[in-house]
Structures are given as structure tokens and as C-alpha cells.
């Protein structure tokens with residue numbers, strides 16, 4: 554794991570956006586398209602705004618989410634709504650977005666999960682995956698407090714699973730650890746000292762079902778870079 558400390562989130566976002574654009578550009582040149590997987594929550598908002606202004610042939614970029622809350626995009630807590638309002642704008646408006654929500658099963662992520670599995674099954678290896686982390690050590694929607702945590706971390710897990718966290722709102726849909734690790738480069742994006750403390754706790758302990766971010770930190774298949782700023 555590579556750890557990068559930045560003096561400010563502005564410096565982090567500028568460098569991060571340039572790095573992502575270079576990797577997506579390289580993927581387009583090598584394979585004709587790039588698959589870019591982002592996370593929701595509050596942390597990535599300024600990064601999304603910076604990326605939206607970045608020169609790239611976005612029409613060759615497929616964007617999806619590592620996870621989403623099972624909500625229509627109009628809901629203020631929908632990660633899809635956040636991505637559409639902040640990333641899929643300006644120069645990045647030409648990107649193709651793959652939603653993790655299905656309105657025909659809008660009240661039940663468990664019923665809708667098969668639709669999402671079908672939708673994402675053709676996605677190639679993720680060229681760039683950005684993960685966030687909650688203060689409980691969850692990443693994507695692999696929540697330690699959920700009944701689905703062992704299924705999400707299993708080596709034979711499906712690509713996506715529905716999750717009901719016990720201590721966070723909304724049903725979720727999440728890529729499994731197995732599918733998240735089918736990536737060429739993983740970034741963990743952290744802002745705030747508290748998240749750094751949580752990351753250090755995660756590095757120190759063995760059990761990924763207690764802190765699912767460990768499944769990303771303690772593997773050797775995919776390079777991981779942590780981009781951190783205190784504020």
C-alpha cells in the first residue's frame with residue numbers, strides 16, 4: 554500500500570484528478586475504453602467537480618459506483634444523484650453511467666439485485682476504483698454491522714449483493730470484495746484525522762468482517778494508494 558499525505562484537500566483533489574485522468578487516458582489508448590468506479594458519500598464531492606472540468610475523451614469512459622443506497626436518484630442521499638450532479642457535468646457529461654438502482658423494485662434492494670447483477674456483468678476489469686471508508690471501517694457498502702458481510706467478503710461472492718446495514722440508513726447495493734479486487738488500481742480517498750485513525754486501526758488488525766476496509770488493505774492482488782488530507 555502506498556500512502557500519500559497532502560497539505561490540503563484542494564492539493565489532494567488537484568493531484569488526484571490529474572492522476573485519474575492519466576490512468577483513464579492510458580486505458581482508452583490501450584483498450585479503447587476505460588471503466589471508472591467511484592464511491593459516494595461526502596468526501597469525493599470536490600474531486601468530482603475537478604474531474605468534470607478535466608480534458609479527456611469522456612465518451613469512452615464508463616462510470617459506475619462501488620455502491621449505492623437503494624434510492625431513486627432524486628433522493629438527496631442517492632450516490633447516483635451525487636455523481637450525476639457533480640461528476641457527469643461539463644467535459645465529463647459525455648461519459649456513460651451504469652446505475653446500481655432499479656426503479657421497478659424500488660422498495661426492495663434484495664428483489665432488485667438480480668437486475669443490477671445482469672446490468673454490470675459485462676463490465677470489464679475496473680481501470681480505476683476509488684473507495685471511501687466509514688468510521689466503522691466499512692468500504693463500498695460492505696458494512697461490518699450487516700448480516701451480509703460474510704457473503705460480501707467471500708471468495709466466491711457474486712459481483713453485487715444487496716445489504717441491509719444495522720447502524721446506517723437505507724438498504725444498499727454493493728460490489729463484493731471479489732469484484733472490487735478485479736481492478737487495475739484502487740485508491741482509498743480519506744479526508745479528516747479521524748479517518749486516518751480508523752485506517753491505522755484497520756491496518757493493525759486481522760478480521761475483515763470487523764473492518765471491511767482490511768480486505769482491500771491486506772491483499773496483494775491490486776495496487777492500493779491511500780490519498781489523505783487532514784482537512
Ligand SMILES: O=C1O[C@H](COP(=O)(O)O)[C@@H](O)[C@H](O)[C@H]1O
Pocket residue numbers: 592593594595596597619620621622632684685686687692693694
Ligand atoms: O455510505 C457510504 O459511506 C462511505 C463513506 O462516506 P463519507 O461521507 O464518509 O465520505 C462511502 O464511501 C460509500 O460510498 C457510501 O455509500
